[in-house]
Amino acid sequence: MHRRLFVIASTVLVMLVAASLALALGYALSVRQSHRAVEGYARGTLEDSEAVVRYAIREIGSLAALAGQPCDAWSTESLSLQSYLSPFVRQFGIIDDQGNVYCTNFGAARIPSPIEMMQAFERDGVFMTVSDTEVRQRRSLVIAVPMTGGGAINGLVAPDEFAHPSVVRHLGRFGHASLLLDDGSEIVVAKGGAAHPDGSWNTRQSADRGIVKSVRSEDYPFRAVVRADPGFVLRTFKNNLPLIAPLAALLGASLGLLFYRQTTRQMSLEQSLRRSVARDCEDFRIHYQPIIELETDRCVGVEALIRWQHPSMGMIRPDRFIPIAERNGLIVPLTRWLIRTAIDELAPQLYGDPKFHVGINLAASHFRTFDLVDDLRQLVAYTSLRPSQITLESTEREILSDYDQTPLRVMEMLSAQGFSIAIDDFGTGHNGLAFLQRFPAQILKVDRTFVDTIGTDAVKRPVLDAIVDLGQRLTMGIIAEGVETPEQAAYLRAMGVPYAQGFFFARPMPVADLNAYLEDLEQSLREAAMAKSDNVRRLFGTETPPAAGGIKP
Ligand SMILES: Nc1nc2c(ncn2[C@@H]2O[C@@H]3COP(=O)(O)O[C@H]4[C@@H](O)[C@H](n5cnc6c(=O)[nH]c(N)nc65)O[C@@H]4COP(=O)(O)O[C@H]3[C@H]2O)c(=O)[nH]1
Incomplete structure (x- = not known):
C-alpha cells in the first residue's frame, strides 16, 4: 500500500515535471519566435523606408528644372502639384547655393537649411536629416538632392510613410519602430507598447528593455530599429498557448503513464520473481x-x-x-x-x-x-x-x-x-x-x-x-x-x-x-x-x- 502510494506520488511528479519542461520549452521557443518577429519587423521597416526614400529621390529629381529658378507662381505651383501627386513627399522646396530653402509649395520662404550638418551624412550625392518641421506631431525626414546646374531640391517625407499601415498598426500594439539616422537623429515610424519610464521613446535608451533589433541600410545613411516592449514575449507565449498547453499536457500524461507502467511492471516482475523463487523456482x-x-x-x-x-x-x-x-x-x-x-x-x-x-x-x-x-x-x-x-x-x-x-x-x-x-x-x-x-x-x-x-x-x-x-x-x-x-x-x-x-x-x-x-x-x-x-x-x-x-x- 505504502509503495503504491509512493508510485502514484512519483507518477504525478513525473507528469508535472514533464509538463513544466514542455511549457519551459514552449516559452523558450516563444522567445525565439519573438526575436525573429521583431527582427522581421525591423527588416520590413527598413525595406519599406528604402523604397519610400528611393521613390522620393526620384520625385525630387523630376523637379530638377526648378533649381535656381525664382520663386514665382510657376515654381510654387509646380512644387504644389508635385506634392499633391506624390504619395510620400508632403512638401518640396528649392534650395539656393547657400543652402537656404527660398521657395516651397506654400510660396516664398526663407528657411535656413541644415545643409552643412547634412553634408556629413551625404551618400551618393543625396543629403538626409531629420527636419524640425513636424507632420502629425512627429518629426519627418528631409531629403535634399543637389542639382548639376547649382542649388538643390528638397522633399519632406512624413514618418507614417516609412512602413505599411498594417505594419504600423501592428507595431503600434506592442512596440516602437524608428529610423535612426547616422547623425543621431531619430524618426518615429510607429509608436506603441509601453514607453520608457521617463516617457521617452528613444530606442538607444531603451535597449535594455524588451527586444531591440536594428537593421542597417546599405544604400542610405540610416538604420531601422524596432523595439518590442517587455510584455511582447509573454503575449507571443500566450498566443502560442493553445498549441503548447495541450502538447505539454499530452507529454506529461504520456511520460507519467510510461513511468507508472514501467514501475508497476517492475513491481509485478519483482512479485512474480519472488513467487516463483518461493515455489522452488x-x-x-x-x-x-x-x-x-x-x-x-x-x-x-x-x-x-x-x-x-x-x-x-x-x-x-x-x-x-x-x-x-x-x-x-x-x-x-x-x-x-x-x-x-x-x-x-x-x-x-x-x-x-x-x-x-x-x-x-x-x-x-x-x-x-x-x-x-x-x-x-x-x-x-x-x-x-x-x-x-x-x-x-x-x-x-x-x-x-x-x-x-x-x-x-x-x-x-x-x-x-x-x-x-x-x-x-x-x-x-x-x-x-x-x-x-x-x-x-x-x-x-x-x-x-x-x-x-x-x-x-x-x-x-x-x-x-x-x-x-x-x-x-x-x-x-x-x-x-x-x-x-x-x-x-x-x-x-x-x-x-x-x-x-x-x-x-x-x-x-x-x-x-x-x-x-x-x-x-x-x-x-x-x-x-x-x-x-x-x-x-x-x-x-x-x-x-x-x-x-x-x-x-
Ligand atoms: N548471476 C547469474 N547471472 C547469469 C546467470 N545466467 C546468465 N547470467 C548473466 O546473464 C548474462 C547473459 O546471459 P545470456 O542472455 O544467456 O547470454 C549468454 C549467451 O547466450 C551469450 N552468447 C554465447 N555465445 C554467444 C555468441 O556467439 N554470440 C552472442 N551474441 N552471444 C553469445 O552470451 C552470454 C554469455 O554469458 P555471460 O557472459 O556469463 O553473461 C550472462 C551472465 O552474466 C545465472 O545463473 N546467474
Missing part, C-alpha cells in the same frame, strides 16, 4: 552452452545459463531479471537452485568424466557472505564430484570492492578448496593486470567484444592478442567467449587459445538437446578419427606401418 530453466577444446574439438564442459519462463510474459532474459533478483535478495536462493538442478541434469557427464565441468555465474551478493563457501563445501562432501568440476564465474565488477575484503576472502577460500575460479567478460573492466595478480583466478574468459574484432577491426584486435598473451604468461586457462565464425575459431586456435564457446559451436540449450548434441559430437569425432586412420591405411597399404626410422622406399 518453478518457472526457471537452465540452458547449457558447450565449451569446446579447440585442439581436439571436444566438449570439455558447459556454462549454465539461467532462463525465466514467465507464465504470462514469456521468456525473460537474464540481464533483465538477475539485477532485480539481486536487489531483492533472491539471487542466492536462485543460484542455490541452479547449482542443485545443473548437477542433477548433468549427472551423466559430470560423474562419467571427472574432467567435465560446469560453469556457474555468480553475482556480487554471493561475495558478501561466506554462505556460498559453506554451500559448495557441503555439495562436494555429499557428492563424489571434484571441486575442479565446478567453475565459478564472476566479473571484475562483482568482486572488486575498495572497502570490503570479504569478496577477496571468499574467492581465496573457494580457490583453496579446489573450485575453479573464472574471470568473466575479461577486458571490459578497468583493472587488467593488477586485478589478475590480486585475485586467485585460474581461468580467464575473454569478452565477446574482443573476439568480435577478429577479421573486422584491425585497430582493436591487438587488445585481444594482448589479453591472450597476458593469460598465457600467467599460465591461466583461457576461454574465448562469443565465437561466431570459423575464421574466429581458426584465429584463436592459431593463437594457442585452448577453449572457446559461442554460436559457431553451439547455442545455449536445454539439457535434452545438450545430451543429443554431445552424442552427435562424439559420433562425428569418432567418424573423423576413423576417416583419418582410413587415410593412413590407404597411404601405407595393408602392411604394418614402418617402425620408427622412416618410411619404406
Whole structure:
C-alpha cells in the first residue's frame, strides 16, 4: 500500500515535471519566435523606408528644372502639384547655393537649411536629416538632392510613410519602430507598447528593455530599429498557448503513464520473481552452452545459463531479471537452485568424466557472505564430484570492492578448496593486470567484444592478442567467449587459445538437446578419427606401418 502510494506520488511528479519542461520549452521557443518577429519587423521597416526614400529621390529629381529658378507662381505651383501627386513627399522646396530653402509649395520662404550638418551624412550625392518641421506631431525626414546646374531640391517625407499601415498598426500594439539616422537623429515610424519610464521613446535608451533589433541600410545613411516592449514575449507565449498547453499536457500524461507502467511492471516482475523463487523456482530453466577444446574439438564442459519462463510474459532474459533478483535478495536462493538442478541434469557427464565441468555465474551478493563457501563445501562432501568440476564465474565488477575484503576472502577460500575460479567478460573492466595478480583466478574468459574484432577491426584486435598473451604468461586457462565464425575459431586456435564457446559451436540449450548434441559430437569425432586412420591405411597399404626410422622406399 505504502509503495503504491509512493508510485502514484512519483507518477504525478513525473507528469508535472514533464509538463513544466514542455511549457519551459514552449516559452523558450516563444522567445525565439519573438526575436525573429521583431527582427522581421525591423527588416520590413527598413525595406519599406528604402523604397519610400528611393521613390522620393526620384520625385525630387523630376523637379530638377526648378533649381535656381525664382520663386514665382510657376515654381510654387509646380512644387504644389508635385506634392499633391506624390504619395510620400508632403512638401518640396528649392534650395539656393547657400543652402537656404527660398521657395516651397506654400510660396516664398526663407528657411535656413541644415545643409552643412547634412553634408556629413551625404551618400551618393543625396543629403538626409531629420527636419524640425513636424507632420502629425512627429518629426519627418528631409531629403535634399543637389542639382548639376547649382542649388538643390528638397522633399519632406512624413514618418507614417516609412512602413505599411498594417505594419504600423501592428507595431503600434506592442512596440516602437524608428529610423535612426547616422547623425543621431531619430524618426518615429510607429509608436506603441509601453514607453520608457521617463516617457521617452528613444530606442538607444531603451535597449535594455524588451527586444531591440536594428537593421542597417546599405544604400542610405540610416538604420531601422524596432523595439518590442517587455510584455511582447509573454503575449507571443500566450498566443502560442493553445498549441503548447495541450502538447505539454499530452507529454506529461504520456511520460507519467510510461513511468507508472514501467514501475508497476517492475513491481509485478519483482512479485512474480519472488513467487516463483518461493515455489522452488518453478518457472526457471537452465540452458547449457558447450565449451569446446579447440585442439581436439571436444566438449570439455558447459556454462549454465539461467532462463525465466514467465507464465504470462514469456521468456525473460537474464540481464533483465538477475539485477532485480539481486536487489531483492533472491539471487542466492536462485543460484542455490541452479547449482542443485545443473548437477542433477548433468549427472551423466559430470560423474562419467571427472574432467567435465560446469560453469556457474555468480553475482556480487554471493561475495558478501561466506554462505556460498559453506554451500559448495557441503555439495562436494555429499557428492563424489571434484571441486575442479565446478567453475565459478564472476566479473571484475562483482568482486572488486575498495572497502570490503570479504569478496577477496571468499574467492581465496573457494580457490583453496579446489573450485575453479573464472574471470568473466575479461577486458571490459578497468583493472587488467593488477586485478589478475590480486585475485586467485585460474581461468580467464575473454569478452565477446574482443573476439568480435577478429577479421573486422584491425585497430582493436591487438587488445585481444594482448589479453591472450597476458593469460598465457600467467599460465591461466583461457576461454574465448562469443565465437561466431570459423575464421574466429581458426584465429584463436592459431593463437594457442585452448577453449572457446559461442554460436559457431553451439547455442545455449536445454539439457535434452545438450545430451543429443554431445552424442552427435562424439559420433562425428569418432567418424573423423576413423576417416583419418582410413587415410593412413590407404597411404601405407595393408602392411604394418614402418617402425620408427622412416618410411619404406
Ligand atoms: N551474441 C552472442 N552471444 C553469445 C554467444 N555465445 C554465447 N552468447 C551469450 O552470451 C552470454 C554469455 O554469458 P555471460 O557472459 O556469463 O553473461 C550472462 C551472465 O552474466 C548473466 N547470467 C546468465 N545466467 C546467470 C545465472 O545463473 N546467474 C547469474 N548471476 N547471472 C547469469 O546473464 C548474462 C547473459 O546471459 P545470456 O542472455 O544467456 O547470454 C549468454 C549467451 O547466450 C555468441 O556467439 N554470440
